[in-house]
Amino acid sequence: MVKVGVLGLQGAVREHIRAIEASGAEAIVVKKTEQLADLDGLILPGGESTTMRRLIDKYEFMEPLLQFAKDGKPMFGTCAGLILLAKNIAGYSEPHLGVMDITVERNSFGRQRESFEASLHIKDVAEDFVGVFIRAPHIVDVGSDVEVLSTHNERIVAARQGQFLGCSFHPELTNDARLTKYFVQMVEESTAKAV
Numbered sequence: 001m002v003k004v005g006v007l008g009l010q011g012a013v014r015e016h017i018r019a020i021e022a023s024g025a026e027a028i029v030v031k032k033t034e035q036l037a038d039l040d041g042l043i044l045p046g047g048e049s050t051t052m053r054r055l056i057d058k059y060e061f062m063e064p065l066l067q068f069a070k071d072g073k074p075m076f077g078t079c080a081g082l083i084l085l086a087k088n089i090a091g092y093s094e095p096h097l098g099v100m101d102i103t104v105e106r107n108s109f110g111r112q113r114e115s116f117e118a119s120l121h122i123k124d125v126a127e128d129f130v131g132v133f134i135r136a137p138h139i140v141d142v143g144s145d146v147e148v149l150s151t152h153n154e155r156i157v158a159a160r161q162g163q164f165l166g167c168s169f170h171p172e173l174t175n176d177a178r179l180t181k182y183f184v185q186m187v188e189e190s191t192a193k194a195v
Helices: 013-022 033-038 049-058 062-070 080-085 178-194
Strands: 003-007 026-030 041-044 075-078 086-089 100-105 116-122 126-133 138-142 147-152 155-161 164-167
Touching: 003 013, 003 033, 003 178, 013 026, 013 178, 026 033, 033 062, 041 080, 041 178, 049 062, 049 080, 075 080, 075 178, 080 086, 080 100, 080 164, 100 155, 100 164, 116 147, 116 155, 116 178, 126 147, 126 178, 138 147, 164 178
Parallel strands: 003 026, 003 041, 041 075, 075 164, 086 100
Antiparallel strands: 100 138, 116 126, 138 155, 147 155, 155 164
């Protein structure tokens, strides 16, 4: 059974833990950098990306997270987590982790009160996945080796690049674990290759 961590500094951590367990993997809340060494994959949850970055810096997670990515281990960023993965953030000069060749725009679907749900077609995952959008970013641009998995109103809301998966919405806030299961399969394939 693969071990998938959820960065537990801020955001919808418990909900992700439930979705990982529903996908047949062992779920671990990550509060210390040394926990990363035991993991096969990691989810960067939603929350507030600026606050998350402050906490990543405060608890010295930046280098260990970059090393985790360098080691080829899968990472899945949802909402604010997507912003953390992106190489470019519209209107900002510096990325956070900058490991995924995408440009994102923060809060591009409006404020908290403009939150909404939409039925999404996600390639290789579902024809009818309910995406929960809360102050969501969207992917403005993708590099040549990034695969677009889903769009909403012509905006890219889910994409994959090798070991990295990102989405604008909150898959953990529904009872549908199919996208998390897709990530768990990425982790299983990655660990099988590493053996």
